[in-house]
Amino acid sequence: GESVGLHLPTLSVQEGDNSIINCAYSNSASDYFIWYKQESGKGPQFIIDIRSNMDKRQGQRVTVLLNKTVKHLSLQIAATQPGDSAVYFCAENIGNQFYFGTGTSLTVIP
Amino acid sequence: NAGVMQNPRHLVRRRGQEARLRCSPMKGHSHVYWYRQLPEEGLKFMVYLQKENIIDESGMPKERFSAEFPKEGPSILRIQQVVRGDSAAYFCASSPPANSREQYFGPGTRLTVT
Numbered sequence: 001g002e003s004v005g006l007h008l009p010t011l012s013v014q015e016g017d018n019s020i021i022n023c024a025y026s027n028s029a030s031d032y033f034i035w036y037k038q039e040s041g042k043g044p045q046f047i048i049d050i051r052s053n054m055d056k057r058q059g060q061r062v063t064v065l066l067n068k069t070v071k072h073l074s075l076q077i078a079a080t081q082p083g084d085s086a087v088y089f090c091a092e093n094i095g096n097q098f099y100f101g102t103g104t105s106l107t108v109i110p
Numbered sequence: 111n112a113g114v115m116q117n118p119r120h121l122v123r124r125r126g127q128e129a130r131l132r133c134s135p136m137k138g139h140s141h142v143y144w145y146r147q148l149p150e151e152g153l154k155f156m157v158y159l160q161k162e163n164i165i166d167e168s169g170m171p172k173e174r175f176s177a178e179f180p181k182e183g184p185s186i187l188r189i190q191q192v193v194r195g196d197s198a199a200y201f202c203a204s205s206p207p208a209n210s211r212e213q214y215f216g217p218g219t220r221l222t223v224t
Contacts, residue, residue: 032211043114043201043215044153089152093211096166098143100152 012107019077021104023090026071030092030099035064035075038103039086047075047088082108112137114204114216115184122222123192131187131219135204142185143213144177147199159185192223 013019025033031052036044050057050064050073057064063076073090087103115134123129135142140161145153155169159179170177174192179185189196199220203213 034211034213036215041217043203043217046212046214049211091153096158096210097155097169098153098213099155100145102150102152 009102010105010107012109013080015080015082015108015110017080019075019080019084019106019108021075021077021088021106023073023075023101024071025073025090025092025099027092027094027099028068028071030094032093033064033066033073034091034093034098035062035073036089036091036100037084037086038089044089077106080106080108082110084108114139114202114214116200116202116216116219118219119217120220120222122224124224125193126191129189129192129196129221129223131189131200131202131221132184133187133202133204133216134184135202136206136214138206139204139214140207141205141210142179143203143205144185144187145201145203147201147218149198153201156187189221192221194223197221197223 034049035047037047038044048059048062048064050066055066061078065074085108087105089100089103091098091100117132142159144156147153157170157177158166162181174190176188199218201218203215205213
């Protein structure tokens with residue numbers, strides 16, 4: 001099956017610092033990637049997406065970088081806030097299916 | 111505009127009983143995905159449906175699991191003769207017809223099999 005993995009299962013950052021969450025994927029046929037945020041007891045919430053013909057996309061306080069050469073995806077959160085504490089998943093899209101990583105738990109220290 | 115709704119939010123079933131999970135997509139959305147999430151794991155794709163059609167059920171277990179999305183009413187994920195290993199959070203997501211990749215998730219149903 002497909003695999004989407006995360007380098008670090010947990011990440012702790014000081015409030016105000018920048019956060020970087022990494023994700024590796026295995027299928028070079030993946031043409032679309034999404035980052036989701038999941039708070040405890042809730043469903044995943046869309047953060048930002050990127051197509052495979054791009055290498056960078058910016059949103060509000062978030063940036064996604066895609067390196068197709070090494071099949072690596074990262075999510076950068078600027079000026080991390082306590083409300084950013086959650087589990088972050090990357091997902092790759094192949095055909096009709098989305099394949100999710102296991103998630104990185106981000107804890108923001110006030 | 112209400113988001114994706116799922117009910118019940120929590121469901122407890124004894125082994126051998128049936129579980130029925132409901133998902134009402136966002137208004138105007140005609141695509142529904144079901145996912146299963148085990149503790150400390152990512153979401154695993156189960157099935158992709160459009161109104162009255164199953165588009166991709168390659169992630170569904172071969173037995174005991176079924177899904178439907180009728181012309182009227184919510185999408186239903188049905189698990190017959192539940193076993194302890196079925197205990198998980200089940201999420202559905204809906205997407206608009208113009209962009210099936212733009213998925214909006216519901217709050218999930220947490221199924222516990224005792």
